[in-house]
Amino acid sequence: MPTDDDIFRALADPSRRRLLDRLHLADGQSLGDLCAGLAMTRQAVAKHLATLEAANLVVAVRQGREKHHFINRVPINEIAERWIGKFDQPRLSALSALKRNLEGEEND
Amino acid sequence: MTDHAQSSFVYVTYVKTSPDRLWEALIDPDFVAQYWLGNRPEADWRLGGSWKLLFPDGRIADQGEIVAFEPAKRLGIRWRNEWKPEFNAEGYSVCMMELEPVGDGVKLSVTHSIERADSQFIAAVSGGWPKILSNLKSLIETGTVVLPNKP
Numbered sequence: 408m409p410t411d412d413d414i415f416r417a418l419a420d421p422s423r424r425r426l427l428d429r430l431h432l433a434d435g436q437s438l439g440d441l442c443a444g445l446a447m448t449r450q451a452v453a454k455h456l457a458t459l460e461a462a463n464l465v466v467a468v469r470q471g472r473e474k475h476h477f478i479n480r481v482p483i484n485e486i487a488e489r490w491i492g493k494f495d496q497p498r499l500s501a502l503s504a505l506k507r508n509l510e511g512e513e514n515d
Numbered sequence: 516m517t518d519h520a521q522s523s524f525v526y527v528t529y530v531k532t533s534p535d536r537l538w539e540a541l542i543d544p545d546f547v548a549q550y551w552l553g554n555r556p557e558a559d560w561r562l563g564g565s566w567k568l569l570f571p572d573g574r575i576a577d578q579g580e581i582v583a584f585e586p587a588k589r590l591g592i593r594w595r596n597e598w599k600p601e602f603n604a605e606g607y608s609v610c611m612m613e614l615e616p617v618g619d620g621v622k623l624s625v626t627h628s629i630e631r632a633d634s635q636f637i638a639a640v641s642g643g644w645p646k647i648l649s650n651l652k653s654l655i656e657t658g659t660v661v662l663p664n665k666p
Contacts, residue, residue, distance in 0.1 A: 477523075485652070
Protein backbone atom coordinates (compact mmCIF):
# COMPACT_ATOMS: atom_id res chain seq x y z
CA MET A 408 0.00 0.00 0.00
CA PRO A 409 1.36 3.47 -0.83
CA THR A 410 2.70 5.40 2.15
CA ASP A 411 2.66 9.14 2.83
CA ASP A 412 6.37 9.17 1.97
CA ASP A 413 5.63 7.73 -1.48
CA ILE A 414 3.07 10.47 -2.08
CA PHE A 415 5.27 13.36 -0.97
CA ARG A 416 8.33 11.99 -2.79
CA ALA A 417 6.29 11.65 -5.97
CA LEU A 418 5.04 15.23 -5.61
CA ALA A 419 8.54 16.60 -4.92
CA ASP A 420 9.52 16.39 -8.59
CA PRO A 421 8.51 19.25 -10.94
CA SER A 422 8.21 16.97 -13.99
CA ARG A 423 5.79 14.73 -12.15
CA ARG A 424 3.76 17.72 -10.98
CA ARG A 425 3.62 18.87 -14.60
CA LEU A 426 2.27 15.45 -15.63
CA LEU A 427 -0.41 15.73 -12.93
CA ASP A 428 -1.27 19.23 -14.19
CA ARG A 429 -1.70 17.84 -17.69
CA LEU A 430 -3.97 15.07 -16.45
CA HIS A 431 -5.91 17.61 -14.44
CA LEU A 432 -6.55 19.52 -17.68
CA ALA A 433 -7.45 16.41 -19.68
CA ASP A 434 -7.91 13.15 -17.81
CA GLY A 435 -7.46 9.68 -19.26
CA GLN A 436 -4.49 10.41 -21.56
CA SER A 437 -2.29 7.72 -23.05
CA LEU A 438 1.51 7.76 -22.74
CA GLY A 439 1.67 9.11 -26.29
CA ASP A 440 -0.76 11.96 -25.50
CA LEU A 441 1.25 12.88 -22.42
CA CYS A 442 4.55 12.91 -24.28
CA ALA A 443 3.30 15.37 -26.90
CA GLY A 444 4.79 18.81 -26.37
CA LEU A 445 6.93 17.81 -23.40
CA ALA A 446 10.71 18.13 -23.46
CA MET A 447 11.10 14.65 -21.97
CA THR A 448 11.82 11.30 -23.54
CA ARG A 449 9.06 8.73 -23.70
CA GLN A 450 11.07 6.57 -21.26
CA ALA A 451 11.36 9.44 -18.78
CA VAL A 452 7.61 10.10 -18.94
CA ALA A 453 6.90 6.37 -18.49
CA LYS A 454 9.19 6.26 -15.46
CA HIS A 455 7.57 9.32 -13.86
CA LEU A 456 4.12 7.82 -14.49
CA ALA A 457 5.21 4.60 -12.79
CA THR A 458 6.30 6.59 -9.71
CA LEU A 459 2.98 8.47 -9.69
CA GLU A 460 1.11 5.17 -10.02
CA ALA A 461 3.08 3.62 -7.15
CA ALA A 462 2.08 6.61 -5.01
CA ASN A 463 -1.59 6.16 -6.03
CA LEU A 464 -1.63 9.66 -7.53
CA VAL A 465 -2.26 8.27 -11.00
CA VAL A 466 -4.36 5.25 -11.92
CA ALA A 467 -3.70 3.50 -15.22
CA VAL A 468 -6.64 1.76 -16.85
CA ARG A 469 -6.25 -0.50 -19.86
CA GLN A 470 -8.90 0.23 -22.46
CA GLY A 471 -8.47 -1.90 -25.54
CA ARG A 472 -4.88 -1.64 -26.77
CA GLU A 473 -4.09 1.53 -24.85
CA LYS A 474 -3.41 2.38 -21.26
CA HIS A 475 -5.16 5.53 -20.09
CA HIS A 476 -3.91 7.54 -17.14
CA PHE A 477 -6.22 9.20 -14.64
CA ILE A 478 -5.28 11.64 -11.91
CA ASN A 479 -6.45 10.16 -8.61
CA ARG A 480 -7.70 12.96 -6.39
CA VAL A 481 -8.24 10.84 -3.28
CA PRO A 482 -4.70 11.04 -1.81
CA ILE A 483 -4.55 14.75 -2.66
CA ASN A 484 -7.81 15.27 -0.80
CA GLU A 485 -6.33 13.34 2.15
CA ILE A 486 -3.32 15.65 2.24
CA ALA A 487 -5.69 18.64 2.38
CA GLU A 488 -7.93 17.08 5.01
CA ARG A 489 -4.98 16.12 7.18
CA TRP A 490 -4.56 19.75 8.19
CA ILE A 491 -7.98 21.15 7.38
CA GLY A 492 -10.22 18.30 8.43
CA LYS A 493 -10.25 19.04 12.14
CA PHE A 494 -12.39 22.06 11.41
CA ASP A 495 -14.92 19.85 9.76
CA GLN A 496 -17.47 19.24 12.49
CA PRO A 497 -19.80 16.90 10.58
CA ARG A 498 -16.98 14.40 10.19
CA LEU A 499 -16.20 14.51 13.88
CA SER A 500 -19.78 13.78 14.75
CA ALA A 501 -19.78 10.99 12.16
CA LEU A 502 -16.78 9.50 13.94
CA SER A 503 -18.41 9.59 17.33
CA ALA A 504 -21.51 7.96 15.83
CA LEU A 505 -19.25 5.25 14.39
CA LYS A 506 -17.60 4.76 17.80
CA ARG A 507 -21.00 4.29 19.43
CA ASN A 508 -22.03 1.98 16.63
CA LEU A 509 -18.91 -0.19 16.85
CA GLU A 510 -18.75 -0.29 20.59
CA GLY A 511 -22.32 -1.46 20.69
CA GLU A 512 -21.29 -4.52 18.71
CA GLU A 513 -20.09 -7.38 20.87
CA ASN A 514 -19.22 -9.87 18.13
CA ASP A 515 -17.11 -8.62 15.29
CA MET B 516 -10.22 12.37 -23.20
CA THR B 517 -10.77 8.65 -22.79
CA ASP B 518 -12.82 7.92 -25.90
CA HIS B 519 -14.37 10.58 -28.05
CA ALA B 520 -17.82 9.68 -26.70
CA GLN B 521 -17.08 8.90 -23.07
CA SER B 522 -16.33 10.81 -19.91
CA SER B 523 -14.92 8.97 -16.97
CA PHE B 524 -13.08 9.46 -13.74
CA VAL B 525 -11.25 6.96 -11.63
CA TYR B 526 -10.67 7.10 -7.88
CA VAL B 527 -8.57 4.70 -5.87
CA THR B 528 -8.04 4.43 -2.16
CA TYR B 529 -6.36 1.80 0.01
CA VAL B 530 -8.22 0.95 3.21
CA LYS B 531 -6.77 -1.10 6.06
CA THR B 532 -9.64 -3.53 6.48
CA SER B 533 -11.00 -6.77 5.03
CA PRO B 534 -12.96 -7.03 1.76
CA ASP B 535 -16.02 -8.25 3.72
CA ARG B 536 -15.96 -5.30 6.05
CA LEU B 537 -15.44 -2.81 3.23
CA TRP B 538 -18.32 -4.41 1.33
CA GLU B 539 -20.57 -3.92 4.36
CA ALA B 540 -19.43 -0.30 4.50
CA LEU B 541 -20.62 0.15 0.90
CA ILE B 542 -24.12 -1.24 1.38
CA ASP B 543 -25.09 -0.58 5.01
CA PRO B 544 -27.32 2.52 4.70
CA ASP B 545 -26.56 3.87 8.20
CA PHE B 546 -22.85 3.46 7.69
CA VAL B 547 -22.93 4.94 4.19
CA ALA B 548 -24.78 8.03 5.47
CA GLN B 549 -21.87 8.75 7.79
CA TYR B 550 -19.30 9.13 5.02
CA TRP B 551 -21.48 10.05 2.01
CA LEU B 552 -21.94 13.66 3.10
CA GLY B 553 -25.19 12.75 4.85
CA ASN B 554 -26.81 11.08 1.84
CA ARG B 555 -28.33 7.66 2.35
CA PRO B 556 -28.81 4.80 -0.10
CA GLU B 557 -32.12 2.97 -0.32
CA ALA B 558 -31.65 -0.13 -2.42
CA ASP B 559 -32.67 -3.66 -3.13
CA TRP B 560 -29.14 -5.05 -2.89
CA ARG B 561 -29.10 -7.67 -5.64
CA LEU B 562 -28.35 -7.79 -9.35
CA GLY B 563 -31.10 -5.87 -11.14
CA GLY B 564 -32.35 -4.36 -7.86
CA SER B 565 -33.39 -0.73 -7.65
CA TRP B 566 -31.04 1.84 -6.12
CA LYS B 567 -31.64 5.35 -4.82
CA LEU B 568 -29.51 7.90 -3.05
CA LEU B 569 -31.51 10.20 -0.78
CA PHE B 570 -30.58 13.63 0.50
CA PRO B 571 -30.72 14.05 4.29
CA ASP B 572 -34.18 15.66 3.86
CA GLY B 573 -35.45 12.58 1.97
CA ARG B 574 -35.49 14.03 -1.55
CA ILE B 575 -34.06 11.77 -4.25
CA ALA B 576 -30.57 12.84 -5.30
CA ASP B 577 -29.87 10.04 -7.73
CA GLN B 578 -31.47 6.79 -8.77
CA GLY B 579 -30.96 3.77 -10.95
CA GLU B 580 -30.34 0.05 -10.64
CA ILE B 581 -27.69 -2.41 -9.59
CA VAL B 582 -25.82 -3.81 -12.58
CA ALA B 583 -23.06 -5.73 -10.77
CA PHE B 584 -23.38 -7.37 -7.38
CA GLU B 585 -20.55 -9.66 -6.32
CA PRO B 586 -20.19 -9.44 -2.52
CA ALA B 587 -16.74 -8.32 -1.35
CA LYS B 588 -15.67 -7.91 -5.00
CA ARG B 589 -17.74 -5.67 -7.23
CA LEU B 590 -20.69 -3.33 -6.99
CA GLY B 591 -21.97 -1.62 -10.10
CA ILE B 592 -24.72 0.98 -10.24
CA ARG B 593 -26.50 2.39 -13.28
CA TRP B 594 -26.97 5.88 -12.03
CA ARG B 595 -28.86 9.00 -13.06
CA ASN B 596 -28.91 12.36 -11.36
CA GLU B 597 -32.41 13.44 -10.34
CA TRP B 598 -32.00 16.86 -8.78
CA LYS B 599 -30.35 18.97 -11.45
CA PRO B 600 -32.10 19.14 -14.85
CA GLU B 601 -28.85 19.57 -16.84
CA PHE B 602 -27.33 16.49 -15.21
CA ASN B 603 -30.55 14.50 -15.48
CA ALA B 604 -30.70 15.27 -19.21
CA GLU B 605 -27.34 13.54 -19.69
CA GLY B 606 -29.03 10.23 -18.87
CA TYR B 607 -27.50 7.23 -17.15
CA SER B 608 -23.91 6.90 -15.99
CA VAL B 609 -22.29 3.76 -14.63
CA CYS B 610 -20.45 3.68 -11.34
CA MET B 611 -18.32 0.61 -10.73
CA MET B 612 -16.77 -0.03 -7.33
CA GLU B 613 -14.15 -2.79 -7.24
CA LEU B 614 -12.48 -4.32 -4.19
CA GLU B 615 -9.16 -6.10 -4.35
CA PRO B 616 -7.17 -7.40 -1.35
CA VAL B 617 -3.68 -5.86 -1.22
CA GLY B 618 -1.29 -6.58 1.65
CA ASP B 619 -3.09 -5.95 4.93
CA GLY B 620 -5.81 -3.93 3.26
CA VAL B 621 -8.12 -3.54 0.32
CA LYS B 622 -7.74 -1.46 -2.83
CA LEU B 623 -11.03 0.21 -3.58
CA SER B 624 -11.37 1.53 -7.14
CA VAL B 625 -14.34 3.61 -8.19
CA THR B 626 -14.85 4.31 -11.89
CA HIS B 627 -17.69 6.62 -12.79
CA SER B 628 -18.37 7.03 -16.48
CA ILE B 629 -21.01 8.09 -18.96
CA GLU B 630 -21.30 7.55 -22.69
CA ARG B 631 -20.91 11.16 -23.75
CA ALA B 632 -18.04 13.56 -24.17
CA ASP B 633 -17.44 16.39 -21.68
CA SER B 634 -20.15 15.34 -19.25
CA GLN B 635 -21.06 18.06 -16.77
CA PHE B 636 -22.40 15.46 -14.38
CA ILE B 637 -19.18 13.42 -14.30
CA ALA B 638 -17.18 16.63 -13.84
CA ALA B 639 -19.45 17.62 -10.94
CA VAL B 640 -19.15 14.30 -9.09
CA SER B 641 -15.36 14.46 -9.45
CA GLY B 642 -15.41 17.01 -6.63
CA GLY B 643 -17.48 14.78 -4.38
CA TRP B 644 -15.88 11.36 -4.81
CA PRO B 645 -12.47 12.18 -3.27
CA LYS B 646 -14.20 13.52 -0.14
CA ILE B 647 -16.51 10.53 0.11
CA LEU B 648 -13.66 8.04 -0.28
CA SER B 649 -11.38 9.88 2.15
CA ASN B 650 -14.22 9.91 4.67
CA LEU B 651 -14.84 6.20 4.13
CA LYS B 652 -11.15 5.36 4.62
CA SER B 653 -10.83 7.45 7.75
CA LEU B 654 -14.09 6.15 9.24
CA ILE B 655 -13.07 2.53 8.78
CA GLU B 656 -9.45 2.95 9.81
CA THR B 657 -10.13 5.21 12.76
CA GLY B 658 -12.79 2.77 13.81
CA THR B 659 -10.19 0.06 14.21
CA VAL B 660 -8.07 2.42 16.29
CA VAL B 661 -11.00 3.63 18.39
CA LEU B 662 -12.08 0.14 19.45
CA PRO B 663 -8.99 -0.96 21.44
CA ASN B 664 -9.11 2.29 23.42
CA LYS B 665 -12.55 1.46 24.76
CA PRO B 666 -12.47 2.47 28.44
